[in-house]
Amino acid sequence: MKDYPIEIDDYLSGNMSTSEKEAFETRLLTDIELSKELKLQKDMQKIYEDQKWLEEDKEILKTEKAVKLKSFFESNEAKSLKSTIDEVISENRATSTDKTFWFMGIAASIAVLITVSLFVFKDTNYDELYASYVHLDEIPSLVTRGEDTNKMLEDAQLLFEEQKYQKATELFTTYHQKEKSIDPLSYIYNGISYVELNKFDEALSQFQLLGDSNTLQAKKANWYKALIYLKQEDKNKLKEILQIIVSDSDNYKYQNAKELLAKID
Structure with missing residues (x-):
């Protein structure tokens, strides 16, 4: 199994050396799968991490769904869920050398967030x-x-x-x-x-x-x-x-x- 999740995590968190970063960005030009995975993790970070929500895309913030989603992720329910997921991911990374298992933890976290989002924001047409x-x-x-x-x-x-x-x-x-x-x-x-x-x-x-x-x-x-x-x-x-x-x-x-x-x- 490819180590995309770990590489991408290192890239986004700034843990790559200059040469590693250059090599990674060169691969992005030809590796479509890697590029898609990077976009996915970037999109999830915008919602999941404690940073200004979708700061660089002001148009998205104007949509009805964006307002609802932002409101939910600022709620106490979402904060509790996020805290639990943080603990699981932290434990997985600290105790496991199995990259596959660590990736499954990340994937499960994303799946939980997506599932909750779909449940909470199921739209009436x-x-x-x-x-x-x-x-x-x-x-x-x-x-x-x-x-x-x-x-x-x-x-x-x-x-x-x-x-x-x-x-x-x-x-x-x-x-x-x-x-x-x-x-x-x-x-x-x-x-x-x-x-x-x-x-x-x-x-x-x-x-x-x-x-x-x-x-x-x-x-x-x-x-x-x-x-x-x-x-x-x-x-x-x-x-x-x-x-x-x-x-x-x-x-x-x-x-x-x-x-x-x-x-x-």
Whole structure:
């Protein structure tokens, strides 16, 4: 068995002489397996060792998974696990001359960390959930047959249906500013348009206006707010508003809210 783990450990910890380091780095240019092993150990060190977490890659720190992972590895549970692994590795290195056994200790440690990470951070696929619960065809049309329809609303709905969400929001906003009597359905169309543009604060404001409209459509506001939190992957706020919906079986989308609660728990 090749001694990659020990060589890599010596390389990363600075225990190689200058000539050994040069020879090792030369081998990296042609030894694909060695290069892969080095990358693996570097990646694990970024999470496992007591150093600034992923310091050299600021973009990674912005991701949702990175924030969750960092939070977990800073927790007391993770520190206890790390301490136990440290003891096992230290004992293996100090008492065993069998490099294979020492490597197995390292491999087992990595496996434990990966397993715990997968268990703790098993993601709900929020994108798929959002796609399965947002049914745009359920929104009643703003265009009523046999009745005069506000031309601005008609054009705004057409833009929405063509997925030209930015232009749709601009026209809906103009309509809201100009008209004294507002069709509450326009808040739904405008809110969903903002969601599709990832402008969540603007979307929430539209659904708040919907909830305050004192119309039959107002009862739908909480469900559309839930869709925003689902799109944002904000589990806490999503659960809060879903619990409000399921508190009364007469609430709009009561059954859907119950199903969604079960899926995200």
